[in-house]
Amino acid sequence: MKPRVGVLALQGGFAAHAAILESCGARVDEIRTAEQLALVDALVMPGGESTTMSMLLERSGLLAPLAERLDAQMAVLGTCAGMILLAREVVDGRADQHSLGLVDLTVRRNAYGTQLESFEADIAVEGFETPFHAVFIRAPAVERVGAGVEVLARHGDRPVLCRSGSATVAAFHPELSGDERLHARFLADLS
Amino acid sequence: MSATASSDPATGTTLVKRGLAEMLKGGVIMDVVTAEQARIAEDAGAVSVMALERVPSDIRAHGGVSRMSDPEMVQRVQAAVSIPVMAKARIGHFAEAQILQALGIDYVDESEVLTPADEVHHIDKWAFTVPFVCGATNLGEALRRIGEGACMIRSKGEAGTGNIVEAVRHLRSIVGDMRRIAAAGDEAELFQWAKQLQAPLPLVQEVANTGWLPVPLFCAGGIATPADASLVMQLGAEAAFVGSGIFKSSDPPKMAAAIVEAVTHYRDPEILAKISAGLGEAMAGLETADLAVKLADRGW
Numbered sequence: 153m154k155p156r157v158g159v160l161a162l163q164g165g166f167a168a169h170a171a172i173l174e175s176c177g178a179r180v181d182e183i184r185t186a187e188q189l190a191l192v193d194a195l196v197m198p199g200g201e202s203t204t205m206s207m208l209l210e211r212s213g214l215l216a217p218l219a220e221r222l223d224a225q226m227a228v229l230g231t232c233a234g235m236i237l238l239a240r241e242v243v244d245g246r247a248d249q250h251s252l253g254l255v256d257l258t259v260r261r262n263a264y265g266t267q268l269e270s271f272e273a274d275i276a277v278e279g280f281e282t283p284f285h286a287v288f289i290r291a292p293a294v295e296r297v298g299a300g301v302e303v304l305a306r307h308g309d310r311p312v313l314c315r316s317g318s319a320t321v322a323a324f325h326p327e328l329s330g331d332e333r334l335h336a337r338f339l340a341d342l343s
Numbered sequence: 344m345s346a347t348a349s350s351d352p353a354t355g356t357t358l359v360k361r362g363l364a365e366m367l368k369g370g371v372i373m374d375v376v377t378a379e380q381a382r383i384a385e386d387a388g389a390v391s392v393m394a395l396e397r398v399p400s401d402i403r404a405h406g407g408v409s410r411m412s413d414p415e416m417v418q419r420v421q422a423a424v425s426i427p428v429m430a431k432a433r434i435g436h437f438a439e440a441q442i443l444q445a446l447g448i449d450y451v452d453e454s455e456v457l458t459p460a461d462e463v464h465h466i467d468k469w470a471f472t473v474p475f476v477c478g479a480t481n482l483g484e485a486l487r488r489i490g491e492g493a494c495m496i497r498s499k500g501e502a503g504t505g506n507i508v509e510a511v512r513h514l515r516s517i518v519g520d521m522r523r524i525a526a527a528g529d530e531a532e533l534f535q536w537a538k539q540l541q542a543p544l545p546l547v548q549e550v551a552n553t554g555w556l557p558v559p560l561f562c563a564g565g566i567a568t569p570a571d572a573s574l575v576m577q578l579g580a581e582a583a584f585v586g587s588g589i590f591k592s593s594d595p596p597k598m599a600a601a602i603v604e605a606v607t608h609y610r611d612p613e614i615l616a617k618i619s620a621g622l623g624e625a626m627a628g629l630e631t632a633d634l635a636v637k638l639a640d641r642g643w
Contacts, residue, residue: 162607163369163390167581184608199366201390201426208388208607211600232366244425246385262425267449268472270359271352288352289362290427290449307352328362 155342158183158192162208164200164233168327169335176336186217194227194342197234199289199325202242202261205233206250215250222254225318229338235321236261236292243295255316256298259323263293272329277313278304285331286312286324294323355472357494363427363449363474364495364559367391367582371572371603372561374398374586377416378423384589387599391427391449393584394420399456399503400587400626403636409457411439417446429476434642435461437470444473450495452476453488455641456502456586463643468492478563480513480639482520483540486550489558490543496556498580499639500564503587505628507565509639510575514562518579525554564639567592567625569605569618576609591626598622 157173159166161182170180173196183189195218197205209215222228222238230238236245238252239259245251264270270290274283286307294311297303304320305313312323313334326334353359370390375381381392394417402409411432421428427449432439434453439460443451453466455478468475469492478499479485485496498517500510524536524547533551537544549557562580566572567588575583583606585599592598601618608614631637 161369165365165368167368168365184611200368201366201370203385203426204370204388204390204603207600208604211604212607246425266447267360267363267427267474268444268447269354270363271354272356272358273352287358287362289359289366325362325365328358328365 154179155194155339156181156192157339158189158195160195160197160205160234162212162214163204165198165231165325165327169196169198169231172327172332172335173339176332176339178339184212186213189214189217189221194338195221195229197228197230197237198327199232199234202233202236203246203249205237206246209237209250219252222252222319227318227338227342228254228320229335230319230321231325231327232289232291232323235259235323238319238321240298241296255314255319255321256301257294257314257321258296259292260295261292262290264288264291266290273307275305275307275312275324277334279337280333284326284333285329286326287328288324291323360474360494361558364476367427367561368559369607370582371599371606372429372582372584373589373599374584375420375590378419380590380595381420381423383596384599385424385426387596388603389426389599390582391429392420392424393429393431393452393586395431398587398590399638400505400591401503402456403503411436411443411457414442414446417443417448421447431457432466433457434459435464435466437466440466440471440473440475444471448473450474450476453493454478455499455638459641465491465643476561478639478642479517480642481516481540482550483542484642485517485556485560486540486542486546489546489556494558495561496558497561497563497584499642500562500566501631501634502564502638503629504565504631504634505567505588505591505626506631507567507571507574509631510562510565511578513639514575514578514580517560521550521555524550527551566602567628568622569601569615572602572605573609573615576606582606587626593623598625
């Protein structure tokens with residue numbers, strides 16, 4: 153049976169994730185409510201504005217149900233803002249910004265500067281034979297990696313792809329460069 | 344690890360520029376004229392703010408030449424928030440755009456809301472590292488702007504009126520023509536579409552192949568309530584710009600938060616009913632037939 157994957161669709165780059173997951177053979181649901189979240193086996197938390205998503209998680213009644221599912225080891229892929237929301241500690245966030253605290257990382261928001269500093273570059277990813285083309289949009293930077301967190305890719309000295317238990321987090325946007333390998337691997341790990 | 348080391352990073356590419364627009368989808372970009380308003384917008388969940396001297400309804404009321412904002416005001420807004428900051432340059436005024444890029448603005452809006460600086464040419468947007476958003480009333484105008492390098496299109500609507508009718512007209516025109524082009528029978532029909540729309544043929548062919556613009560399509564001009572936001576999202580807009588609609592309402596923080604939620608839950612009337620309740624007065628609207636100046640007619 154096809155895995156049923158949710159894409160958190162409160163705000164941000166959810167459409168591009170949904171398209172690539174469908175092309176990889178998943179059944180995809182857009183998630184905006186707790187009822188919708190209860191129906192999926194795994195979740196993608198897209199890029200966008202982490203402050204906006206944090207508020208909408210709360211106002212849409214998704215914060216507690218999501219924390220419960222994550223506690224119960226639901227597989228999750230968080231990119232950019234998704235990584236920020238999943239990290240234990242956020243630097244340069246809003247004081248009232250929610251942190252799901254699943255991955256023991258310290259992440260700095262907008263670490264590279266404004267959009268003028270956004271960039272694309274090839275990176276080497278653990279387990280992939282050829283470089284992965286990564287797009288960084290006003291990207292966060294990982295400043296501390298906790299015990300039990302595996303670094304799967306770096307750009308320069310900075311970790312940009314990490315895994316911890318059921319969570320994979322990326323500082324870049326694998327959904328934007330047309331390379332399906334990260335999504336395919338996320339889906340393969342579900343079965 | 345068998346893959347080779349990181350390549351040199353490339354900034355200002357089309358992918359990077361369109362990528363930020365992709366991240367603003369499902370969000371609300373709010374016009375602000377002070378740092379205080381910018382903070383209210385961010386507190387309410389805006390994904391970005393547009394820093395400008397006067398909101399469109401005041402530009403309409405006061406008249407005169409409307410220009411790029413004072414850099415000092417732009418910098419105060421940048422310092423006040425952590426979300427992306429946009430600012431407007433006049434149509435064709437590439438020097439204003441150069442200054443906004445030097446200020447580290449995240450997106451430049453080459454906007455009909457300001458007084459045009461050039462009655463023939465738009466800015467060559469490929470020449471910039473900063474991405475541009477441009478307005479459009481129809482698909483031909485949208486594709487011409489994309490041909491010039493725009494990385495986000497917003498339907499123009501009629502700014503400063505609080506009247507959604509023009510936004511609906513423009514969105515229906517753009518989305519409807521994309522649907523008709525995607526259903527075209529052969530290449531000859533695409534040649535005719537390019538001629539009729541006065542649009543670059545390769546972009547018409549791209550619309551035929553994908554059924555959509557090569558960049559995100561947002562909506563602006565006239566959104567004043569959560570229901571307006573839901574309407575334009577259901578008609579195909581992927582995010583909303585709200586100008587006068589927030590800070591000309593009776594309770595801006597409440598209206599701002601409600602419109603943010605409405606853009607997320609645009610297909611859920613039960614949630615929208617809750618969001619829309621008890622918001623106070625929306626901005627006073629204008630009948631478009633009574634307007635002395637139609638801002639949407641600016642742009643070529």
